[in-house]
Amino acid sequence: MRALIAAATGLVAALALVLTVTAVGVPSGGTSPKPLLTTVPEHP
Amino acid sequence: MRRKAGLVLLALAVFFAALAPLLRWYAYPRLVKVPPDRYETMVLEARPATLIDYGTMKAKKVPKVTVVQTLKGNVEASEEIEKGDDSDRDVVVWDALSYVQGPDGKMVSKVPERYAFDAHTQEPVHARGEMVDGDPVRREGIEFKWPFGTEKRDYAYFDAQARVTAPIHYQGTRTFRGLEVYYFEQTIPWTKVPLPRTLPVEGLTRESVARTGTTRWYTTVRKFWVEPVTGAPVYGEEIHKEELRGGTLLGDRDKVTAFSGHVKMREDYIRHTVDMVSSQRLLVLLMTSYLPWGFLGLAGLLLALALWLEARGRRPGRPAAATGAEARPQPADGRPPA
Numbered sequence: 001m002r003a004l005i006a007a008a009t010g011l012v013a014a015l016a017l018v019l020t021v022t023a024v025g026v027p028s029g030g031t032s033p034k035p036l037l038t039t040v041p042e043h044p
Numbered sequence: 045m046r047r048k049a050g051l052v053l054l055a056l057a058v059f060f061a062a063l064a065p066l067l068r069w070y071a072y073p074r075l076v077k078v079p080p081d082r083y084e085t086m087v088l089e090a091r092p093a094t095l096i097d098y099g100t101m102k103a104k105k106v107p108k109v110t111v112v113q114t115l116k117g118n119v120e121a122s123e124e125i126e127k128g129d130d131s132d133r134d135v136v137v138w139d140a141l142s143y144v145q146g147p148d149g150k151m152v153s154k155v156p157e158r159y160a161f162d163a164h165t166q167e168p169v170h171a172r173g174e175m176v177d178g179d180p181v182r183r184e185g186i187e188f189k190w191p192f193g194t195e196k197r198d199y200a201y202f203d204a205q206a207r208v209t210a211p212i213h214y215q216g217t218r219t220f221r222g223l224e225v226y227y228f229e230q231t232i233p234w235t236k237v238p239l240p241r242t243l244p245v246e247g248l249t250r251e252s253v254a255r256t257g258t259t260r261w262y263t264t265v266r267k268f269w270v271e272p273v274t275g276a277p278v279y280g281e282e283i284h285k286e287e288l289r290g291g292t293l294l295g296d297r298d299k300v301t302a303f304s305g306h307v308k309m310r311e312d313y314i315r316h317t318v319d320m321v322s323s324q325r326l327l328v329l330l331m332t333s334y335l336p337w338g339f340l341g342l343a344g345l346l347l348a349l350a351l352w353l354e355a356r357g358r359r360p361g362r363p364a365a366a367t368g369a370e371a372r373p374q375p376a377d378g379r380p381p382a
Contacts, residue, residue, distance in 0.1 A: 006051040010058030018066040022074045028119055029081030036114040036141035037085055038154065044085065044316035 046357050053350035061343035064336040072331045076192055077163035080122045080136045086113040087313050088280070090305025095146060098245040101293060103301040109152065111307060112143045115188065118158075125160060125171045134163035137171075138188070142204075146244075152303075153240040157204055159187055166191040166275065168202075176204045177241050184209040190268075190275035192328060194226055201228075205262050206235045218269065220278055221318045223325075225269040234263045258291030260302065273328050276321045279314055282307045 093109040096102070121137040129135065137160045144152040155177045160169040168183040175181060185200025201212035212230035219225070239250040239260045253260075262285070269279040286302040294300055309317070 002051055003054055006055040007058045010055035010060075011062050013055075014059045014062035014066060018063065018071050022071050026075060026077070026079065028123070029079065031081060031119045032083035032116055034083055034116070036116060036139065036143075036156070037112045038141075038143050038151070040087060040110050040112055040145060041085055043312050 046353055050350045050353035050357065053346050053353065057343045057346035057350060059343075060339040060346065064339040064343070067339070068332060068336045073164055076328055076331055077134055078136050078161075078166075078189070080117045080119045080134070080163065082115065082117040082136075082138075084115040086115075086317075087111070087310040088113065088282075088307045089310055090284075090307045093305030094301050094303065095152065096288065096300060096302040098243065098248060101288075101295075101300060103304075106147045108147050109303070109305055109307075110145045112141075112145065114141045114143075116140070121158075121171075121173065122160070125169060129169075133165075133169075135169050135171075136161055136163045137173075140188075151242075151244050153244070154242050155204065155240050159183065161186075164192065176207055177238070179207065179238065181207050189277065190228075190270050190272075192273070192275050193332075194270055194272040194275045196226060199228070201230050201266070203230075203232050203264075203266075205237050205264070206232055207237075208232075208235070212266065212268070220269045221314070223271055223278060223318065223322065225278060226272050228268045228270060230264075230266040232262070232264045232266070234261050236260070237262045253291075253293060256291040256293040258288050258293040261287045261289055261299075271321045271325060273325045273332075274321055276317075276324065278318050278321050279309055281309070 088111040090109045090111075092105055092107050094103050095106050095109055097104055115138045118137040118139050121139075122135045125135045125137065126133075137158065140157040140159060141154060142157075143154045146152050157176050158173050160171050160174055161167060162169060166186050166189060168185070168187075170182055174183065183202045185202050187202040187204070190199065196214050196217070198211045198213045200209045202209050210230060210232060212228045215227050215229050217224060218227050236259055239253055241250055243249065243253075264285070265283040267281045268277045270277050283306050285304045287299045288294060288302050289299040
């Protein structure tokens with residue numbers, strides 16, 4: 001019984017971690033203030 | 045105490061065993077995507093090239109023509125599309141500009157684009173504002189980038205000049221600067237295409253040229269070397285030809301070459317792109333391969349350790365596990381009990 005509870009704890013922890021991380025996601029940031037270039041840049 | 049340690053190890057084993065597939069099949073498609081705020085520039089050159097002089101309407105050889113390409117993620121536009129979209133997908137909107145410059149540094153043409161697509165699958169998203177050079181378009185297929193996990197097959201690729209989608213063929217796996225890449229090639233046959241809205245001569249517009257009856261034709265062979273894990277091209281070339289045909293603008297000539305050249309990525313941009321794609325490739329591989337397999341291995345190890353601890357705890361001979369016979373009092377003379 002205690003082994004079952006331990007296994008269930010591990011499973012729930014994994015699910016909680018992945019669901020939290022994916023729900024938070026990646027920050028979208030903002031549109032770059034840099035212009036669309038009409039000159040040749042010297043280097044990347 | 046040993047029993048408790050065994051249970052903790054078992055919980056950890058299940059945690060990592062569950063984490064492995066969750067990471068690969070649940071987190072990967074949701075977390076690995078093109079960021080909406082990306083800003084990228086690319087410089088390509090044709091050395092030498094043939095270019096039309098719009099003043100004399102004659103083609104001339106020039107030492108170099110430069111193409112500056114900018115891709116800028118428009119975060120506000122992508123959020124607006126996502127708000128009006130029923131599906132849960134993440135959308136990226138790229139405002140792009142292809143700016144062509146002659147050897148004297150003067151503008152030859154500039155063609156803006158707006159391209160919206162699914163951030164993970166690269167599927168086009170059709171929304172208001174999707175355009176090429178101000179003309180509304182409805183893209184099918186991919187443009188600029190391949191999907192994550194690129195496959196060894198042909199893809200539909202959108203050609204912005206002709207505003208058509210045509211197959212781009214997988215033609216084998218190659219090694220480019222130490223990276224394994226898939227080589228793709230697309231040929232667009234001679235096709236009548238619109239003139240750019242912005243032309244280098246004042247007073248010369250798309251409409252004024254159209255009134256003379258002169259038309260613009262184009263053909264290209266497009267080549268891409270694509271890193272398959274990220275779907276990012278690490279190198280590109282284009283054998284590009286444009287002609288003006290017919291009409292009164294050309295006088296007694298049938299056609300004039302407007303541009304002809306073998307356009308290739310500039311060396312410093314190749315190095316920059318290869319470095320960037322190599323680091324991104326590592327991050328994607330962490331999600332799809334290294335971490336899932338590592339977690340599975342770790343889970344197996346932890347499970348084995350948990351079982352070993354459990355087995356030790358149950359081994360006979362331990363004082364706590366003494367049998368009734370062993371515990372029975374022995375006679376003082378050492379004789380076995382009757």
